[in-house]
Amino acid sequence: MKKNAAKAVKPEAETADVFSPEHFLRAITDVGTMLATVYDRRTGLTRNQTRIVVELLERDGQTQTELANALLIHKVSVGIYVSELEQMGLAERRNHPTDGRAKCIYLTPLLHANKHIGQDHYQRIHAAAIDGIGREDYLTMLKAMERMRDNLVELDASEKAAEKAGAKTD
Template sequence: MAKNNNATATDMDPALGDPFSPENFVRTITELGTMLATIYDRRTGLTRNQTRIVIALLEKDGQTQTELANALAIHKVSVGIYVGELEALGLVERRTHPSDGRAKCIRLTPLLHAQKHIGRDHYAAIHGAAISGIDEKDYLTMLKCMQRMHDNLLALDAREKDAGKT
């Protein structure tokens, strides 16, 4: 999408600068993500990276520390620290890998499964607060635009990786 050349000075909040600037876009997206995570972290008592590990395990339980590190782009040692913290809370456990006795699989515990609805309820309440006052059509348009941006960035990433191979 090109910059709206019909935008006037009154359309732009001087505190934000040019609403079409890359800096404004990154700041807005980053601040929104930070607020969502901050509120969720405060409600659950987990850190952001602990939450990321739990979510990854909810999607695919039994991953190794290395698999989690790769999936979340977190250093393997850091994942080990977060897993240790989650173990101390009784939310995950390490089990011997079924085919590699040297590796450990990280598994969610029955305690986490019994309490996961609490996290989902927090997500739902935060989502509801975040979208309050936004028209359904605008919300769906926003999601469609965000998906398009994601797809555009995936394509850019693939092109850059391919260019780096030559």
């Protein structure tokens, strides 16, 4: 089991501009890092192993390329993480149903029988993370985060369209 020692760093309250991009980036990164660190420590999985498990829980039987594309991880790295999960008895490769050259990756019955353990860990971590936050504040935060995600999806799409248009004019 690997030991994670991430630590959130609070900016100096008097000098920090809470509306600065740097403050936002630090705040959102620290929360994500701490959630991942505590979860990873409790489960014994690495962040990317967990990401693969979560993706396969949503859509089991993907190829290595499909997983790589879904998670934005290099295909070779996905292969390494899947091999590690196989060694733990949590994932297995099976022949693709129609493409004899490809393999599909499935979660094992062992993982399915024990997935409640990871879910329980995350439920307790979530409860600790939102301790002291009122219901209305929590809902406002979720709504704001969803709006930020939607804004970033729009930005990403417009940048991709601009890149594509630029590539056509070259």
